[in-house]
Amino acid sequence: MSARAHAPSERDPAQQAAHFRHVLRLADTSLVLGQRLGEWVGHAPALEEDLGLANLALDLIGQARLLLTYAGELEGRGRDEDALAFLRDAPEFVNLTLAEQPNGDFGHTIVRQWLIDAWQLEIYQGLLGSADSRLGAIAAKALKETRYHHRFSSGWLIRLGDGTRESHDRVQAALDCLWRFSAELFCADEVDERMQAAAIAPALAELAPRWSARIDEDLAAATLTRPAAQPYPWHGRRGVHTEHLGHMLAEMQHLQRTYPGVRW
Amino acid sequence: MRAAAARVQAIRALLAEVADPEIPVLSIVDLGVVRHVRFESDGRLHVGITPTYSGCPATEVIRVAVRAALDAGGHVDAVLEEVLSPPWSSQWLTSAAHAKLRAFGIAPPEEPVSSPRRLWHAPLVTCPRCASRATERVSEFGSTPCKAHYRCSACQEPFDYFKCL
Numbered sequence: 001m002s003a004r005a006h007a008p009s010e011r012d013p014a015q016q017a018a019h020f021r022h023v024l025r026l027a028d029t030s031l032v033l034g035q036r037l038g039e040w041v042g043h044a045p046a047l048e049e050d051l052g053l054a055n056l057a058l059d060l061i062g063q064a065r066l067l068l069t070y071a072g073e074l075e076g077r078g079r080d081e082d083a084l085a086f087l088r089d090a091p092e093f094v095n096l097t098l099a100e101q102p103n104g105d106f107g108h109t110i111v112r113q114w115l116i117d118a119w120q121l122e123i124y125q126g127l128l129g130s131a132d133s134r135l136g137a138i139a140a141k142a143l144k145e146t147r148y149h150h151r152f153s154s155g156w157l158i159r160l161g162d163g164t165r166e167s168h169d170r171v172q173a174a175l176d177c178l179w180r181f182s183a184e185l186f187c188a189d190e191v192d193e194r195m196q197a198a199a200i201a202p203a204l205a206e207l208a209p210r211w212s213a214r215i216d217e218d219l220a221a222a223t224l225t226r227p228a229a230q231p232y233p234w235h236g237r238r239g240v241h242t243e244h245l246g247h248m249l250a251e252m253q254h255l256q257r258t259y260p261g262v263r264w
Numbered sequence: 265m266r267a268a269a270a271r272v273q274a275i276r277a278l279l280a281e282v283a284d285p286e287i288p289v290l291s292i293v294d295l296g297v298v299r300h301v302r303f304e305s306d307g308r309l310h311v312g313i314t315p316t317y318s319g320c321p322a323t324e325v326i327r328v329a330v331r332a333a334l335d336a337g338g339h340v341d342a343v344l345e346e347v348l349s350p351p352w353s354s355q356w357l358t359s360a361a362h363a364k365l366r367a368f369g370i371a372p373p374e375e376p377v378s379s380p381r382r383l384w385h386a387p388l389v390t391c392p393r394c395a396s397r398a399t400e401r402v403s404e405f406g407s408t409p410c411k412a413h414y415r416c417s418a419c420q421e422p423f424d425y426f427k428c429l
Contacts, residue, residue: 048403048413055405062319066348137349141318144351144429152404 018194020074021094022201023135024084025191025237026123027067028095030142031085032245033116034060035252036103045106052152056113059145066138086256090239090246097236098181100245107160107171111178114153118214119185120146126202135200154218161222172224179227180234186211187233268303275301275309278337285325286408289368292326296356299347309334309342314352317409317429354410354429366392371399371414371425389425391416401425 037057044050068081079087099116103109124146127139160171186208188196195201219226234240255262279301280293292298292313299312313330315323327344334342354373357365362372374387389399396418404427406413411424 048405051403051407051413052405055409058319058321058409059317060319062315062317066318133349137351141315141348141351145318148404 015194015198016074016076018191019132019198019200020071021191022195023067023071023074025094025096027064027071027084028093029099029116030060030067031064032093032095032248033099033113034058034064035248036099036101037109037113039103040109049106053109056149056152059142059149063138063142063145066141070134070138082256086253090241090249092239093241093245093249094237094239095245096181097184097234097242098178100236100241100248101178101181102244104174104177105170106156107167108174108177110153110156110160111171111174114150114157114218115178115182115185115215117146117150117153118211118218121150121214122207122211123202126207130201131199154221157218157224158222161219161224168223171222175224176227180230180232183230183233184236189238272301272303275311275334275337275339278333279311279330282326282329282333285322285329286410287365287368287370289364290361292330294358294361294364296352296358297326304343309339310345311342312345312347314347316352320409322408352429354427357426365426369393369423370411371423373426373428387428389414391419391421392423393421394419399423 034057037053037060040053041050041057044053064085065081068084072079072081072084096116096119098112101112103112120142124139124143127136128143130136130139157171160167162168186204188204192201192204196203216226234242236242236245276293276298279298280291282292284290284292284295284297295316297313297316299314301309301311304310311330311334313326331344334340334344357373365372369392371389371392374389388397389401390397391399391414394416396416398417399414400417402413402415402422404412406424410427410429412427413422414425415422
């Protein structure tokens with residue numbers, strides 16, 4: 001099937017490489033987070049939440065497919081969504097470090113989800129007016145889904161935070177543990193600067209205060225305390241990961257690694 | 265021109281026979297999945313379809329079914345296109361689709377989503393069996409991405425609600 005919208009043609013190889021990398025980062029964050037949520041299937045605290053987490057996973061993997069397919073076209077080396085998802089090793093993945101963190105307990109998963117949902121809300125909103133119409137179209141579609149993802153995760157954050165002492169303490173502990181990965185969310189590098197200059201992506205520095213305000217609003221409702229700022233930004237978006245991604249990929253990529261090229 | 269319009273009508277009728285794999289009482293035309301049917305300057309038939317939810321597994325099945333319907337109708341050289349913009353909305357369901365859903369036991373989408381704020385409030389849903397408004401949401405997520413799980417306090421029956429998106 002052919003897609004109608006096309007990216008502006010890029011003659012500058014450095015610009016083309018940055019464009020590919022930018023789309024791949026968005027794709028990888030959705031893919032890795034979707035895979036993590038998929039690990040909950042059959043294990044969630046209640047059937048409704050099992051379905052909820054699986055629904056979110058399905059949306060995220062759907063978004064990742066659209067983005068990976070597009071990234072492969074931008075790269076122009078003939079890699080499709082499957083090649084990019086299943087045949088790259090951990091250092092070639094460029095997702096947010098936060099997305100690859102293990103599930104922990106349900107509260108831990110909710111905190112991770114909520115931080116990324118709030119981030120994706122700003123990112124996709126900012127991409128709506130992108131000079132890249134195809135990326136803008138994917139963002140517009142993803143934004144509709146991200147809104148109810150955030151409703152789900154913030155709803156649980158509030159119920160757990162403002163719940164029993166046990167649930168409050170556990171979700172606060174999860175927040176304290178995961179907060180160190182939040183500095184990476186809006187830490188711009190040369191790829192982001194190039195995309196911003198070409199009007200393909202919004203300026204991350206402008207999105208950060210809006211994300212922060214939303215986080216504070218939800219935390220207040222959840223009676224949770226925002227941890228102190230952690231300056232070290234981590235570098236999952238540059239391919240430097242925590243040990244957890246490799247283990248996750250070993251499972252996710254097992255079939256394609258064992259039987260290369262296998263099809264249903 | 266008139267002949268071309270008649271041909272497009274005939275192809276639309278062909279596509280109106282393609283059922284949604286998850287909710288077979290609806291056709292893909294009822295669902296608003298078919299975005300355009302037209303002959304373009306290359307002389308070929310172009311059919312645009314859009315996914316409902318990004319990850320909906322039915323999208324793949326619909327694509328194959330549309331291809332098969334076009335082939336069977338003699339349009340083997342038709343170009344099948346994916347349309348992402350504007351994103352699919354539950355407001356595109358036809359009024360016929362609403363009636364078919366209700367008859368099938370699924371509550372149709374209740375009110376258009378006009379703002380992100382709106383999404384915070386669960387809509388008032390009418391029970392498709394007894395028409396009572398005394399219903400409550402069990403879960404925002406159901407058997408498919410497009411449905412939520414509800415129950416009716418009047419007739420005590422559980423039912424699916426086709427969500428607004």
